[in-house]
Amino acid sequence: MTEGAARVWRERYELIDLVARVGPSSLWRAYDNRLRRTVGLRTVDSSFPRLHDLHRAAIAAAHITDRRFANVLDVMGPEPDDELVVITEWIPGLALREFLDQPMTPHGAASTVAQAARAISSAHAQGVTHGRLRPSALMLLPDGSVRVRGHGIDAGLYGRDPDLEPVAADIHGIGSLLYACLTARWPFDTEVGLPVAAQENGQPVRPSRTVADIPEALCRIIDSCWQGGYATAAEVAADLRLQAGALTEGPRRQVLHGRRGRVLVTGVVAALGTVAVVMGLADAASRSGDPVTAQPQARGLATLVPSVARDERRLPIVEVEDYDPLGVDGENEDLARFALDRDPLTAWNTVTYYDPYLGGKPGVGLRVDLGAPRQVTSVELKLVGANSDFEVLIGNKRFADPEKYRTFADVTGAGTNILLRSARPMTGRYVVVWFTRLPWIDGGYRGGVRSIVVRSG
Template identity: 30%
Template structure:
């Protein structure tokens, strides 16, 4: 009998799966990168020593997982148990796992929540089929090279880690995976792992009085509702009075309002060069045999010259005469207009020796005012609205933006009457207009408010715009003096199925 450790690269299983690289080996189980020679694609293969203690369990778990069809779950292609060589063949996934994504620091909160929401939904489907994970770590959540979410190791990894017990109750398995999802979200929001052993090189989460600190205590800018979801799933002692999340389905429901990650755009093929032709050149159809060939032109016939005394000649002379008269009239009109313009120029005032036109009455000269700082403004909520992103609206880069939290409706989920971006000019000036790039949103309403205080009631509304999207200029009928400029959203624009305020860039102009 050969053992798993004795199998060498180049070994072919089932006359199909050629083992190439040994990725990991532990306790009688070896993970390989292999090639499926029939379908010419990479696959992951687990091989096992004949005396591997849980061989029957791991093959059974793999076969059960193979019946699940959710594309976010790693697909199992084959699972075989025999005396010669037992193995499990599954999908080979490439991309960045959660530990990679937070290696340089916490993720953008909604991005982290979106990834975990996808995993929670997929895991809820698995639990409906009786397949828990029970081994959720950052290495199991992968953002693939193709721009999708994958959950690795369903069923199999728990057996390999010896955390599966036949007498485990369904409720306990559901609760265990809900806590695992809470840990993944905690890691995405903070870059720390709430556990004694931190996988993937992550630092262990800090504690306070023997309990892990909440995400908002670890990282500034974590939205309150995401902090609450983590606590309900993982740290119920931190949110007394809140109902714990006891299953992946409940975690998925709690995260259902989070905008989902968009797949990475695939490069489009270069467009074919347009076929153009002037009236004097034909189209070359030789390169397009499928194109309909137009019928040949009629045979050439010499043009018959009109007889000098025929009726056609007389009509021609009349037509020529009319054209000459029209040309003469046009020339005369042009000369008269030019003479009048010269005469008016001669009557222009000579003060200062300048012939420049007099400025239009009522035009107000303005200057651009460079903002000093900005903050997310939520006076009717918890006081802050993604202030960590506010400077991105002032960095001169249209590709970056400040945006609010996402809400399920345009009226901000009926939680408040508005949110905004508050800009500090550092000096009180007479603000005339603000040009803002609202990015790829649709709809919504924003007010331009100006004042010398950060109090919402003291910031007077001077302009309003609706149906937002792209650049908009809000102009005050009369300049309003103030140090603070507020873009106050009273209706959230639509963005990826949810509603949120967004500002990519802001320019402020004041009266000189």
């Protein structure tokens, strides 16, 4: 590495801990002195034969905008006789493999891998594949969510595995991750930090032969991942969420209180919380000015904007109600009116769930009636809790099926104040705020709306 090139990034990034060194690559926990945050810093020697292919893979990964990934923040080099440096987010969680000393419950496995599959599907939609899914590629966070790391970079360093078409390789890898979560064994003879599953005729035995009472439906999902039964990762995610919703986790839940009960995750999430809090406090003690904040992103017709347009007018809302078409007994319907009372201290809340993805239920929300079809150009929300994922949906009927509404915006990592505006109006009578991921609040997961304002202009 040349002295000049070294000075460019070493002046900005302070190396703290060497996390791993494999062949030509070293991964460090580092500190960004300019933005005052912890990051991951990977260096790859200039002698690496596929250095320029890896550089292209890192650039492609940097275009992923989904918050479910450890995003690539910067790529430096390679100049002639210089190394490649890739800066990524530092995830304050632990790798999945560190929690597979024993099998997960079927519900836990389905929920965990469903989150990963949804993230992989989002990357595929942006034209980027992972190429080498392993238990080390999934990070579990204290709030129960999953982040995916190593997109394109792991495959660039160590080769795509399995050696299939890129999307098919990722779908195959999702099946292998599900197998690992259910059995605490890796299905193939590859070093991933887990024991290798028993083999029969050159193939891993069915998960239900390793661990009793694994639902056959989950075994079939694994088979379909490995045998080309799925065309997209989104299809795998949908089936996994469906199965997660049909399963229960009685022994791992502790009812606290409430109309339908607050539920506190124990086991994996509790352990993660302890470790991550200790790590976070230690880092915060030595580094000031490194706030943990939501980083909202919006896709769809509308975009995030900082202020209301002068020519917009507020539309009347004649009715508000909870929208829980996939639930049983409603979602705090008696609180829905608080989303319109203009009191910043009151809100409509969801009930409290034991995981951020509503226990496998696709979503829940709040629906407002504008009285007649109106041209909607902006929706302003004040939310309960930070880091919600939600969609704003619009339609002319009170649909029982949320898929029948049109998407005005799809927001991830929302903060507590959100303003969405579209240059092109969408016409409809009903506006739905449809939560698909809930924030961690007071020992459980729940979201809510303090205020909703719909405008036209």
